[in-house]
Amino acid sequence: MHLKPKSSAAPAPGDATLTLAGFLPYRLNVAAAAVSEGLARLYATRFRLGIPEWRVLATVGEFRSMTATAIGLHAHMGKVKVSRAAAALEGRGLIRREPNPQDLREAFLVLTPDGEAVYREIVPLALAYARSLTADFRPGEEATLNRLIDVLLRRAGEMGGGD
Template sequence: MARSGEARRRETAGRATAQAASELDLQQYFPYRLARLAEQVSLAVAEVYSERFSLTRQEWRVLAILGAHQQIATKEIGPLTTLDKMQVSRAVQGLETRGIASRKQHPDDRRELIVSLTSAGRALYRKIVPYARERETALLAVLTAEEVEVLDRAMRKLSAALT
């Protein structure tokens, strides 16, 4: 029995849909696009702390966390910075070597270290923050105020859905 033209079109469309579902255009794939954007933003901000202040990305993240806390346990830094334990350790060691941060043993758990900024570290933090804020403002300047709010809400929603 001959199939109608409509049935053939539906079958062809179904195959095309199935094929499209099994293929992936990386350039249009949301997680990849987001990762690329995050990397682009990170590199743009890196110009602030890397070129001017000779800090690595990991050192900058740790410095930023330490700037917001009087002191913090090293195990708490990782989740706040998306750095793993080894990256945190290296960053803290680099900051300590340069006199920016200091470490001491936790009074209740001698295996844990407490990190804080030295006075030189606090001064450096206060020096970098205006540059970092300026870069953030420049990056967001391409968006309207409403778009910034929508972006913020969308980021919060996605983050909440993934935790």
């Protein structure tokens, strides 16, 4: 790479420069982390739940009954994480396993009455949190954000697929 040595401090006139603070992947991560952290505080302090447990609880609550693999697929978690989160929730009596007689390898996870109570208590908090996040948005902006996130997801997925 035979470049004439730049004597001054100007940041590479020929090359494009990268400012981390304006770099989309970085910005996305920071925003997601900040939002997650705030949400996690909600159920961590009040319900002693971690993020994986919350995701499993939310998914089971949403679908009433689901196998671990399906939960992982839906909630973007590896089966190991689902397994551990489910074990923790079962240990605390929040979910129950219903073995599938048609296929003894799998079991459907369902909320226990205790689990349902916790679920009904958390959901409004979570929804309120999400609403307050976008409280300063103007009409239509939340829909726009969701659309753009979908575009990003699709693009990122396509690029990853070329493995």
